[in-house]
Amino acid sequence: MSTYSITTIAAPATEQPRRAHKLAMTLLTMLAIMATAAILVYGVGYYISGPQDRPYHPRHLMLKPSGPVGLGLGIFGFFLFALIFLYPLRKRWAWLGKMGNTRHWLDFHILMGLVAPVVIAFHASFKFGGIAGMAYWIMFAVAASGIVGRYVYAQIPGSRNSTELSLQESKLLQERLMSELAQQRIVHSADLAVLFRLPSPQRVQRQPMLFALINLFWFDFLRPFRVARLRRHTLGFFGKLVTLAGFLHSRNPRLERVVEIAREQARMAKKLLFLSRSQQIFHLWHVIHRPFSYSFAVLAVTHVVIAVLFGLLR
Numbered sequence: 001m002s003t004y005s006i007t008t009i010a011a012p013a014t015e016q017p018r019r020a021h022k023l024a025m026t027l028l029t030m031l032a033i034m035a036t037a038a039i040l041v042y043g044v045g046y047y048i049s050g051p052q053d054r055p056y057h058p059r060h061l062m063l064k065p066s067g068p069v070g071l072g073l074g075i076f077g078f079f080l081f082a083l084i085f086l087y088p089l090r091k092r093w094a095w096l097g098k099m100g101n102t103r104h105w106l107d108f109h110i111l112m113g114l115v116a117p118v119v120i121a122f123h124a125s126f127k128f129g130g131i132a133g134m135a136y137w138i139m140f141a142v143a144a145s146g147i148v149g150r151y152v153y154a155q156i157p158g159s160r161n162s163t164e165l166s167l168q169e170s171k172l173l174q175e176r177l178m179s180e181l182a183q184q185r186i187v188h189s190a191d192l193a194v195l196f197r198l199p200s201p202q203r204v205q206r207q208p209m210l211f212a213l214i215n216l217f218w219f220d221f222l223r224p225f226r227v228a229r230l231r232r233h234t235l236g237f238f239g240k241l242v243t244l245a246g247f248l249h250s251r252n253p254r255l256e257r258v259v260e261i262a263r264e265q266a267r268m269a270k271k272l273l274f275l276s277r278s279q280q281i282f283h284l285w286h287v288i289h290r291p292f293s294y295s296f297a298v299l300a301v302t303h304v305v306i307a308v309l310f311g312l313l314r
Helices: 012-047 068-084 086-090 102-123 130-154 160-181 189-196 201-206 209-234 237-242 253-273 275-313
Strands: none
Touching: 012 068, 012 102, 068 086, 068 102, 068 275, 086 102, 102 130, 130 209, 130 275, 189 209, 189 253, 201 275, 209 237, 209 253, 209 275, 253 275
């Protein structure tokens, strides 16, 4: 009996860089979480104390914005901002644009954009006022919009032709597996059809961009529940128990092979269905995201200049 795998759809040449990037992102994320937890544990008593009590706290001299830890966090936060703006500059500097993958750059851009507000919050000891406070909340809005932008960007395939080809390959592979399992009645076509329940192309094109964006989120949110339903209809009582009602992988390799291929096929079908709308949403996101980013940069630089001049003149 032949064995088919979802990995036949992916290009082997790109698998190793993708895995290396995923490992790097995982390590950086874990490092950011551990560093945040360490600072929080060290200064939790100071951060939760009232403004009138902080000057008398034993760690005030260390954690205040001008203290060794607070100032170090501020410098590190500003360094992160400088790195964040390398991503838009990459499109203007040809030598920088030749380095790495655009999607990988965007992942680092977003990770730093999420870490920076946390670092600055600790630097400011969670007190946001004046120009610094205004810059912080604009930065927070930019970071939140960056998450949405990354999600929409992931909905746009690098090449529509290659995505359509992968979808066709996935369908052929799915048909082979279904014919292989038909006699054993492991998976029913009616159960698989639930994974591919999508609106018509005409309906998608008529939707306002906000509703299209909500639908993009909604179908991705529903997919794990639909996969769990597929497993539940196939597994017995014990199988449902050990897979937590179908949300975890089962011990049936043939079932999991069909589930994985069907899930990938449904994901690509959704991308192709919403492709034009995703491109429109991403263009609109750029129009909104850039002015906020530039205004934040101006306010952040202004804050740093004022802080430096105040320190020199003090």
